[in-house]
Amino acid sequence: MxxxxxxxxxxxxxxxxxxxxxxxxxxxxxxxxxxxxxxxxxxxxxxxxxxxxxxxxxxxxxxxxxxxxxxxxxxxxxxxxxxxxxxxxxxxxxxxxxxxxxxxxxxxxxxxxxxxxELRDEKMFQLHGSEAQMHEALAQNPDTIEPGLRVLERELLVGVGGIDLYAMDNLGRYVIVEVKRAKATQEAVHQLERYVNAVREQVPGEVRGILAAPSISNPARVVLEKLGLEFCELNALPEEKKPEPQMALF
Amino acid sequence: MxxxxxxxxxxxxxxxxxxxxxxxxxxxxxxxxxxxxxxxxxxxxxxxxxxxxxxxxxxxxxxxxxxxxxxxxxxxxxxxxxxxxxxxxxxxxxxxxxxxxxxxxxxxxxxxxxxxxELRDEKMFQLHGSEAQMHEALAQNPDTIEPGLRVLERELLVGVGGIDLYAMDNLGRYVIVEVKRAKATQEAVHQLERYVNAVREQVPGEVRGILAAPSISNPARVVLEKLGLEFCELNALPEEKKPEPQMALF
DNA sequence: CGTTTAATCTCGACT
DNA sequence: AGTCGAGGTTAAACG
Known part of the structure; x- marks a missing residue:
């Protein structure tokens, strides 16, 4: 150096x-x-x-x-x-x-x-537990959200933004899933609301909206229920493995 | 040190x-x-x-x-x-x-x-041009947004968040103003939308929504117009004075 | 304390 | 280049 x-x-x-x-x-x-x-x-x-x-x-x-x-x-x-x-x-x-x-x-x-x-450019950097990884994990294990859920699309673009998971439940209803890696706030609820409204304009029949997060703030839950949306508590993702800091790295 | x-x-x-x-x-x-x-x-x-x-x-x-x-x-x-x-x-x-x-x-x-x-704790720090300062400047000069506008409240809390400026126009209609210090995005439009919707539930009569920002992105403008909301271009605030970097500071 | 929101956000990805 | 959205966001303000 x-x-x-x-x-x-x-x-x-x-x-x-x-x-x-x-x-x-x-x-x-x-x-x-x-x-x-x-x-x-x-x-x-x-x-x-x-x-x-x-x-x-x-x-x-x-x-x-x-x-x-x-x-x-x-x-x-x-x-x-x-x-x-x-x-x-x-x-x-x-x-x-x-x-x-x-x-x-x-x-x-x-x-x-x-x-x-002289600081040589940094080497490889790995991050686990990002929201993108949560999407992937949930897309592969949709049962984590609800038994019988089938994922139709990931990151589906409606006019108003990108839907994290676009799915169908075992009654044939469309399901919009919004994923948050941390506690869900009102903002996340409204984001989900926009997606659900956008889809309801485009498809007939019932459209459900599910907010999937490890937890949800109280005000957010109030708004969520007022809007007729649902919350799914994500406990721990199946494939998540946290590295032991004391162990050898590579 | x-x-x-x-x-x-x-x-x-x-x-x-x-x-x-x-x-x-x-x-x-x-x-x-x-x-x-x-x-x-x-x-x-x-x-x-x-x-x-x-x-x-x-x-x-x-x-x-x-x-x-x-x-x-x-x-x-x-x-x-x-x-x-x-x-x-x-x-x-x-x-x-x-x-x-x-x-x-x-x-x-x-x-x-x-x-x-030893790093002695920092001294006074002044920031100009923050969003809070823009709120204050606009609250004192609401004509900048629209002639005849009267400010009723600042930072009014509705159930869904905090309204930047709550005002009334010269036709007696309520006006919700959302201020952004930089180019407004879709997110700002939706923020304004839910404030407007929240107020419409609580008061009778027409409620307008104005997004005040120096500029707005094209997608945001499309959504804004679809929702029947308005945009107000903020050019330069009256009392804003940028310090000359080369000059003596104090 | 929890909740919300601004930030000179930064940063990357995508259109 | 412009726009959008995540971030281990951070940090401050407010109830």
């Missing part, structure tokens, strides 16, 4: 360092006291404080404060990252994006350390 | 370093080759690769890869952060949360640098 580290650099040292390492597909980080300004989709500014500024190889930049996962300021993908001096000769880091037009500007007052390193 | 830096530490050195600095309300960061496992609301694992691990004073932890603003793995708030050894005597960083039960486990193979520093 070949790290290069600066401690308590002068403004000039930091300037040379950043010009040498920015835009070189490197991971660059600066910790120090600075001000941050963002102008773009909104606008924000921070009083001078201690922050950690991170610039990744793809040009994304994030300014982290003392707390929280979310950065104080950030820019997901920049078209230009450069250093400049302000009118008081302080060093600034400018991260600009053209579309939409956005600018993050970090002005350094005192830098306690800076470093750069 | 008093940074302490380790370069190419041995496993033992790193272990001592982490035990000394974790849980001390410090900002701790480790860069190196490692594996990451997450088990909790879902499950994920990464092949061994180069990552930067960040532990903040509030116990939040994030593992950053070479690209993107989003961490590869993270934990917003931890109840316990500790170091341990695995069966191969490699050092592990364990970040656990109890409710919901989640665990992020980082196993270090080779660490190129580690450092800690």
């Amino acid at each position: 070949n790290p290069q580290i600066l401690e308590q650099p002068s403004t000039r040292e930091l300037e040379v360092f950043l010009q040498a390492h920015l835009g070189k597909k490197k991971f660059v980080q600066i910790a120090g006291t600075c001000e941050v300004v963002y102008v773009g989709r909104a606008a924000s500014l921070t009083e001078a404080g201690d922050y950690v500024v991170m610039v990744k190889a793809d040009g994304s930049i994030q300014v982290h404060g003392a707390k929280g996962v979310k950065p104080i300021n950030w820019q997901p993908r920049t078209d230009d990252v450069r250093v400049a001096r302000d009118e008081d000769d302080r060093l600034m880091l400018l991260a600009e994006r053209f579309k939409p037009n956005e600018l993050v500007q970090v002005t350094f007052r005192k830098v306690s350390m800076a470093f750069s390193l | 008093n940074p302490q830096i380790l370069e190419q530490p041995s496993t033992r050195e790193l272990e001592v370093f982490l035990q000394a600095h974790l849980g001390k309300k410090k900002f701790v960061q480790i860069a190196g080759t490692c594996e990451v496992v997450y088990v909790g609301r879902a499950a994920s694992l990464t092949e061994a690769g180069d990552y930067v691990v960040m532990v903040k004073a509030d116990g939040s932890i994030q593992v950053h890869g070479a690209k993107g603003v989003k961490p590869i793995n993270w934990q917003p708030r931890t109840d316990d952060v500790r170091v341990a050894r695995d069966e191969d005597d490699r050092l592990m960083l364990l970040a656990e949360r109890f409710k919901p039960n989640e665990l992020v486990q980082v196993t270090f193979r080779k660490v190129s640098m580690a450092f800690s520093l």
Whole structure:
């Protein structure tokens, strides 16, 4: 990874360092006291404080404060990252994006350390338990939702969005299933409602709507029942196996 | 900020370093080759690769890869952060949360640098142009939406959620206004639709629904018109002033 | 505490 | 390129 580290650099040292390492597909980080300004989709500014500024190889930049996962300021993908001096000769880091037009500007007052390193691109990443995987599991085991259910389509597009599971019950009624990986909210109920209404306009006969989720909020259940829709509690999916963190990985 | 830096530490050195600095309300960061496992609301694992691990004073932890603003793995708030050894005597960083039960486990193979520093808590942060500020601006200048509009309520709670602006037009008809700070999508249209429907059930007479946003996507406009709802293009709010980034801040 | 919603959401997928 | 929807969303506001 070949790290290069600066401690308590002068403004000039930091300037040379950043010009040498920015835009070189490197991971660059600066910790120090600075001000941050963002102008773009909104606008924000921070009083001078201690922050950690991170610039990744793809040009994304994030300014982290003392707390929280979310950065104080950030820019997901920049078209230009450069250093400049302000009118008081302080060093600034400018991260600009053209579309939409956005600018993050970090002005350094005192830098306690800076470093750069080569960060090889990440390797394979596996995620289990996503909503897409739940769809697949349920499509293959529709009995989990209701005995006798037959899946006709997955991700069926009606005008108003995509139906997670389009099925038929053992009485020949169409069944719309909306799947949520976490506790279902009112929003999920209304999403299901829209799908059911859209299908009812297109096919004759009774159309059922089932919201399948591990749990449901109380207000959501009230709305659900008022709309004549159904809830299916998903306990644990059959093929789900959580990896043991202590074991060898590969 | 008093940074302490380790370069190419041995496993033992790193272990001592982490035990000394974790849980001390410090900002701790480790860069190196490692594996990451997450088990909790879902499950994920990464092949061994180069990552930067960040532990903040509030116990939040994030593992950053070479690209993107989003961490590869993270934990917003931890109840316990500790170091341990695995069966191969490699050092592990364990970040656990109890409710919901989640665990992020980082196993270090080779660490190129580690450092800690005191990061004073962030100072004041100002954001301009949020949706809440747009609500306020529109509530004070309802003519921006439509001449003669009178605002009755802000953030009125109907059973189904919160109405941004509840108003009456100059013909005495109730008007529901849904505000979006960015381009409006189908989702915003449906949100407005259910507010309008909820109000229509509760009051007699005509109820209009207006979606106020700087722009609207084509599919959203189609749905909007099919539902008999209206769109109001917000150009620029009167009191909005974007700060000049190059100017002195305070 | 649970519930809801904004977010400079980010990010990927699909049309 | 535009639109849409998931996300281990996070985080704040509100009842």
